[in-house]
């Protein structure tokens with residue numbers, strides 16, 4: 001893999017393409033992911049944060065019917081709004 005390919009690939013979390021416009025994180029040389037997807041993988045999906053009982057318990061879908069990445073982007077917004085400490089404190093890990 002050449003340096004020119006760094007930043008391009010498939011997100012290890014959501015399986016969507018990572019391109020130059022995206023903020024991404026390297027997991028290892030062969031794996032990369034969107035920054036927001038990495039965040040969501042740690043914090044849980046948006047449904048989990050907004051209505052855990054409804055989405056996680058009743059529907060088994062912590063991403064609230066959205067794709068993994070859509071949910072991840074909303075979790076990132078929530079973190080920007082509330083701060084990561086507040087979001088973490090509100091969430092019970094799933």
Ligand SMILES: [Zn+2]
Nearest residue numbers: 011014034037
């Ligand atoms: Zn992703």
Ligand SMILES: [Zn+2]
Nearest residue numbers: 048052056094
């Ligand atoms: Zn939950």
